Amino acid sequence: MSTASTAASPGRVEELPATDAGVAGYVSDYFATLKMLLDATNVAQIEQVVSILLETFQTGKRLVLCGNGGSGSTTSHLVCDLAKNIYLDSGKVFEVVALTDSPAMITAWANDTDFTNIFAGQARTWLREGDVLIALSG
Structure with missing residues (x-):
């Protein structure tokens, strides 16, 4: 062979x-x-992240995710799992959004400003005080 x-x-x-x-x-x-x-x-770090996510959900805050390349797909998958499964389990809505899910929005920010603003620009329109932003790369 x-x-x-x-x-x-x-x-x-x-x-x-x-x-x-x-x-x-x-x-x-x-x-x-x-x-x-x-x-x-480091399990303690994982526990800390889970605690932050739980507090975000319980206080009605929004979770905003972004990622480049394959990590962008991971953020989309995480949004689906969190939004659907939390609703099915509790009947409550977890406001969670992936900034990678709208090619139109990504290209609008890239075209009208600069490609380096595709997430920062969107984050400014989505994030409120107390919300959580997680960026994935790798």
Whole structure:
């Protein structure tokens, strides 16, 4: 079996495993890395974020999310999960919005001001005092 190469760039696989043993080794290394990262996770920080989100919901404040690239999709997914599941569980609405969900708004801000304003401009129109903004990247 031959190997397939990809263009060299940071964070990309340079060469795919050539044999089943290579795939198994790759998967094993991947799982070991995941375990290491999970073991290093600061649970207290996660608890703090959850506490902030719960307070935001309970006080009727708004959660605004934004993210670049794939993280933009993650914000959309999180909005769906939070808005739908909290409503189904409690009957209460959690005001949550992803600034990545409107291509028209993104391109309007980029066109009329500058691309660097696509989130800052929208945030100014959505955020009120006490609201929470979370930006994802990575």
